[in-house]
Amino acid sequence: MKKFIFLALICLVLTACSNGEKNTETQKTDNTDTTEKTDTAALEAEEEKPTYQIGKTATITSDLYGFDYEVTVNDFQLTREVDETPIEDYLIGAREEDRFAVVDVTIKNISEEAYVPNQMFSANFSAIDENGGDISNDEFFAAGDEELAPGEELTGHLVYLTDINYADTFVLKYEFMSDQETHFELPNPEQ
Template sequence: MKKLLLILFAGLLLLAACGGEDDAAETAETNEEENNESNAENETDTPEQEEKKEVYTIGDTAVITSDLYEFDYEVTVNDFYFAEEVNGKPMEDIMSTSDDDYKLAVADVTFKNISDEAYVPHQMYSANLSAIDEDGGEISYNEFFPEADEELAPGEEVQGPLVYVERVDYADTFLLKFEFMSDEETHFELPNPEQ
């Protein structure tokens, strides 16, 4: 009987030992899977790790793909300045304010149609102006740039002002954003000419 108990006890020990090895193997596999998942999460791009897009400035030309219409166009920002009026139109035509700190912020741009089809620029692009560290931004007043309401044939270009109303001291640097909130978002960094 003692032999039988000893054999049974040894068998239980053997089973426990084998079970322990399985548990250890499972624990090792679980730890390895967790490490792999952790490494995969660490390899996922965070905003700081994402490849930074090129930022353009005055005088640069950017080739941009319209996110909505899927055609290419070129934009060159020729100048950026503040003014009381543009193309004979004063700020009071679009906004009445008694605050002298507000002026028309003007980005003089050239659009070139490098696609295969004609289009009307004002109907095909978006351009927002904000402080450099802000999302969103103001949209331009199209009435200052009537040439962009006319059809632009492939290979042709048009130059004119993108006009916004801003406080002169609003920012040291402004950001002109084309195709805002799309994969094709393109930025022009514009130093405040009054600073």
């Protein structure tokens, strides 16, 4: 009789353990499905970022400060000199392929408050298929250090360092990593 009770207890314990493993497997499967759905949604959101071409104006909302501003990319070029500064003076050991990436932009303050653009937002520059990117060298965008009153606009150039063979198409990203992220597609003029 004692053996029968002992065997019955062992069977109950094994059955309980077995059900626990099935529940864990079900939870893992449910979590995997949820993760895959989240990843798919993130990729779809990534693809839905507003993208503009040279000459087009984007109205952008600052994710951090909540004001609106307009950006127009007027021109894009790769050059070895900007503002009378040769790349060799700026980049020690510059190679033949190294270039300044110069993006001429117009920024218009369409909010009700004055602000200094270089203090409130920046634009990342990368190859079109990359996340992240480089920020501009503000020393070449001195106009962005001045207060911009409501209704006023400024024009200047954002300057980055790149290689002429780095990408067929570059992208300029405002409000990077926010719901307001906005892209400007910049074809490589050297290719």
